[in-house]
Amino acid sequence: MKVHNFSAGPSILPEEVMQQAAKAVLNLNETGLSILEISHRSPEFLAILAEAKSLVLELLDLPQNEYKVLFLQGGASMEFLRIPMNLMQKGGKAAYLNTGTWADNAVKEAKAFGEVIEVASSKDMHYSYIPKAYTIPDDADYFHCTSNNTIYGTQMRSFPETAIPFVCDMSSDIFSRKLDFSQFDLIYAGAQKNIGPAGTTLIVIRERILGNPKNGLPNIMNYQMHIERESMYNTPAVFAIYTSMLTLRWIKKAGGIAAMEARNNKKAALLYEEIDHNPLFEGTAAKEDRSLMNVTFRLKDANHTEAFDTLCKTYHISGLKGHRTVGGYRASLYNALPVESVQMLIEVMQQFQRSHS
Numbered sequence: 001m002k003v004h005n006f007s008a009g010p011s012i013l014p015e016e017v018m019q020q021a022a023k024a025v026l027n028l029n030e031t032g033l034s035i036l037e038i039s040h041r042s043p044e045f046l047a048i049l050a051e052a053k054s055l056v057l058e059l060l061d062l063p064q065n066e067y068k069v070l071f072l073q074g075g076a077s078m079e080f081l082r083i084p085m086n087l088m089q090k091g092g093k094a095a096y097l098n099t100g101t102w103a104d105n106a107v108k109e110a111k112a113f114g115e116v117i118e119v120a121s122s123k124d125m126h127y128s129y130i131p132k133a134y135t136i137p138d139d140a141d142y143f144h145c146t147s148n149n150t151i152y153g154t155q156m157r158s159f160p161e162t163a164i165p166f167v168c169d170m171s172s173d174i175f176s177r178k179l180d181f182s183q184f185d186l187i188y189a190g191a192q193k194n195i196g197p198a199g200t201t202l203i204v205i206r207e208r209i210l211g212n213p214k215n216g217l218p219n220i221m222n223y224q225m226h227i228e229r230e231s232m233y234n235t236p237a238v239f240a241i242y243t244s245m246l247t248l249r250w251i252k253k254a255g256g257i258a259a260m261e262a263r264n265n266k267k268a269a270l271l272y273e274e275i276d277h278n279p280l281f282e283g284t285a286a287k288e289d290r291s292l293m294n295v296t297f298r299l300k301d302a303n304h305t306e307a308f309d310t311l312c313k314t315y316h317i318s319g320l321k322g323h324r325t326v327g328g329y330r331a332s333l334y335n336a337l338p339v340e341s342v343q344m345l346i347e348v349m350q351q352f353q354r355s356h357s
């Protein structure tokens with residue numbers, strides 16, 4: 001049975017990656033050992049980690065000598081803390097753009113370490129748009145934004161220019177579209193959307209922004225410690241990193257980020273077209289800020305909910321429910337989601353329209 005998986009995360013992974021990961025659970029590269037039972041210091045895992053790091057920089061088109069790649073644990077939420085702990089000076093301040101629940105959580109965590117300047121916020125409009133006109137103070141220690149707002153279905157199309165270190169949470173759109181990634185000094189993303197299974201977070205840092213070694217930070221929170229120990233300060237999430245490496249190989253083989261972007265553009269255009277033309281549905285994000293990854297919409301008449309949900313179930317459409325805090329629907333169109341799944345959802349929406357109008 002083919003299930004169309006629109007889950008926002010953990011989410012769909014390429015079929016080929018799942019086959020390879022499943023095989024490695026039983027026997028990794030004919031070693032007679034499972035990926036689940038090898039040492040993180042074994043030559044097999046060291047090679048996996050090295051390949052994963054190198055693929056990250058290759059796909060993002062970042063120079064290997066300037067950026068360091070880490071795979072850590074604690075989710076993107078842990079980075080909400082590590083970032084101010086590592087980048088805020090004593091008595092310092094940081095600038096944040098507040099575009100959604102995750103950005104808001106990042107703001108809240110940073111406040112424990114210094115002053116936070118919210119340069120703009122779309123909270124007043126239920127985070128349905130991306131603020132455009134704002135000024136980033138150039139005496140702040142860094143600027144933080146969220147490239148894609150997973151819950152509200154908005155995405156930053158352009159990024160501000162800033163002279164201070166630029167930090168971006170790309171949890172829900174990394175590797176999905178071409179950007180000049182060198183405009184960022186620190187990029188981070190929980191793996192469980194476009195990279196791999198839950199359990200590891202990818203962090204890419206331009207090393208020089210870390211400055212002199214920070215004294216007094218707990219080791220586990222210290223990026224310099226993790227760089228020095230090459231993501232091995234403590235036991236890394238071996239399986240999650242292995243599966244992430246397989247996904248990175250899959251992206252490269254498919255033609256890199258440009259190929260992902262072309263397919264993602266097509267999927268999103270098809271679905272938004274249906275949302276805009278089907279009289280029973282409406283989109284919830286400002287049109288110019290609509291996300292290519294998380295498409296948020298709702299039924300104009302909430303009384304239709306049960307019937308639409310039942311029809312979705314009949315056609316094996318899964319994971320369409322909006323985030324529990326906002327309701328409605330959210331179709332997540334991550335890299336691994338095939339165009340056919342979007343076409344199926346559209347067919348279901350059209351069938352629903354024929355029977356309900």
Ligand code: PMP
Pocket residue numbers: 009074075076077078102146148149150151169170171172190
């Ligand atoms: N940032 C964004 C943009 C997210 O979508 C999420 C989770 N969906 C997070 C941060 C938090 O990630 P985690 O659950 O891995 O801590």
